[in-house]
Amino acid sequence: MKLKNIVPWGRNFDEYRSMFCFSDKDLKGKILSCGDGPASFNAEAKEFGFDVVSIDPIYAFTQDEIKSSIDESSDIIIKQLEKNADNFVWKNIKNPNHLYKIRIDAMKRFLNDFEIGKKEGRYIDVSLPYLSFDDSEFDLALSSHFLFLYSEHLDEEFHLKSILEMLRVAKEVRVFPLITLNGDKSPHLNNIIDKLNQKGYMSEVVVSDYEFQKGGFLMLKITR
Numbered sequence: 001m002k003l004k005n006i007v008p009w010g011r012n013f014d015e016y017r018s019m020f021c022f023s024d025k026d027l028k029g030k031i032l033s034c035g036d037g038p039a040s041f042n043a044e045a046k047e048f049g050f051d052v053v054s055i056d057p058i059y060a061f062t063q064d065e066i067k068s069s070i071d072e073s074s075d076i077i078i079k080q081l082e083k084n085a086d087n088f089v090w091k092n093i094k095n096p097n098h099l100y101k102i103r104i105d106a107m108k109r110f111l112n113d114f115e116i117g118k119k120e121g122r123y124i125d126v127s128l129p130y131l132s133f134d135d136s137e138f139d140l141a142l143s144s145h146f147l148f149l150y151s152e153h154l155d156e157e158f159h160l161k162s163i164l165e166m167l168r169v170a171k172e173v174r175v176f177p178l179i180t181l182n183g184d185k186s187p188h189l190n191n192i193i194d195k196l197n198q199k200g201y202m203s204e205v206v207v208s209d210y211e212f213q214k215g216g217f218l219m220l221k222i223t224r
């Protein structure tokens with residue numbers, strides 16, 4: 001994998017809390033967060049005393065390499081957002097400059113935590129659809145802005161394999177959002193829900209408190 005092929009962009013703990021509708025009980029469990037990239041969810045969770053492990057292929061790189069990649073891509077991302085501003089809900093996040101500040105703050109927190117977190121086993125270089133964890137090692141497994149969002153790049157088989165693997169290592173899986181980068185409903189969603197139901201899993205589409213991409217306010221909750 002080449003780091004320049006990935007756009008590093010990370011959200012913060014409050015955004016994860018809204019997206020995934022965390023209860024106090026959820027946060028007391030052991031959480032696996034897949035495709036976390038440079039999000040500050042893990043760093044902030046650690047400060048609050050919660051138990052979170054993040055996996056992402058970018059964790060194979062050093063702090064300096066990830067920082068350079070963030071520095072190189074941030075301006076480009078903000079320009080694209082300004083151009084496509086109508087596709088986003090500017091409410092909690094007021095404008096592109098506000099967004100830039102929130103994202104850069106989150107990524108700085110991640111970078112400051114990365115080397116120590118790697119040593120503590122909180123940032124692991126592992127990629128879906130295979131996870132190097134034992135069965136039922138976690139209470140909850142999350143995917144924020146990875147599964148379904150990249151439906152044009154990742155096919156239905158990848159999605160099904162990934163979610164089944166997440167269900168192997170965790171009692172419950174939550175995925176947000178359920179739309180693609182273009183803002184359309186993921187073409188894989190209905191088939192994935194059908195196939196999970198056929199395998200005996202319970203799937204529920206939940207309205208979350210978070211909406212930044214217009215129409216991106218639904219979260220999929222799957223339990224064994």
Ligand SMILES: C[S@@+](CC[C@H](N)C(=O)[O-])C[C@H]1O[C@@H](n2cnc3c(N)ncnc32)[C@H](O)[C@@H]1O
Nearest residue numbers: 009010011035036037039056127128144145146
């Ligand atoms: C748009 S970012 C989302 C970052 C973070 N979850 C958030 O919501 O702020 C998508 C992340 O998925 C990661 N990714 C790409 N392929 C992956 C794979 N096969 N397994 C796990 N993560 C992957 C990328 O490295 C990137 O960090």
